[in-house]
Amino acid sequence: MSNRLIFKTRTCEVIIDYDKCIAPKCRFACVKADRLYGRSILKIANGKPVLAVNMDEASRICNECLACEIHCEWSGGKAVKVVVPL
Numbered sequence: 001m002s003n004r005l006i007f008k009t010r011t012c013e014v015i016i017d018y019d020k021c022i023a024p025k026c027r028f029a030c031v032k033a034d035r036l037y038g039r040s041i042l043k044i045a046n047g048k049p050v051l052a053v054n055m056d057e058a059s060r061i062c063n064e065c066l067a068c069e070i071h072c073e074w075s076g077g078k079a080v081k082v083v084v085p086l
Helices: 029-037 055-061 067-075
Strands: 004-008 013-017 042-045 048-051 080-083
Touching: 004 048, 004 055, 029 042, 029 067, 067 080
Parallel strands: none
Antiparallel strands: 004 013, 013 080, 042 048
16 A cells, blocks of 8 residues: 555645654644645645545545645755646
């Protein structure tokens, strides 16, 4: 079984790899970025970032700002990947 959270947005797929996640050392950079630039679909539960909404709502309300990935790359363990099909 994979140790990842995978959810789809309207046009992308977001993957959070918990094996790479260094939370709380990163101070939950992805969750903070989502709250600042996104739509607050991430929350902290058991020391890890998880969805604050169900999968259907996440695909509908995520604004695909990519901030969770960028801030995880800057401050975290590069655990968040946003796959954008071209």
